[in-house]
Amino acid sequence: xxxxxxxxxxxxxxxxxxxxxxxxxxxxxxxxxxxxxxxxxxxxxxxxxxxxxxxxxxxxxxxxxxxxxxxxxx
Numbered sequence: 001x002x003x004x005x006x007x008x009x010x011x012x013x014x015x016x017x018x019x020x021x022x023x024x025x026x027x028x029x030x031x032x033x034x035x036x037x038x039x040x041x042x043x044x045x046x047x048x049x050x051x052x053x054x055x056x057x058x059x060x061x062x063x064x065x066x067x068x069x070x071x072x073x074x
Contacts, residue, residue, distance in 0.1 A: 006018070007059050009063040024044070028040060039070045042066065045064050
């Protein structure tokens with residue numbers, strides 16, 4: 001039986017285990033029920049990650065992520 005390696009990270013202040021190889025996009029889809037809405041921002045270890053890099057930015061052990069709605073003013 002093949003075991004999936006687990007990555008331990010902190011998401012929005014809460015500990016979370018995700019499968020190794022998961023990306024920010026994978027996590028955002030999990031958090032939102034499968035569809036990533038526009039108007040979200042993500043940072044890893046206090047560095048904002050552009051939306052076009054979410055599918056290629058893998059989560060690593062110990063990473064601190066924030067996925068939050070973007071609020072515009074005008």
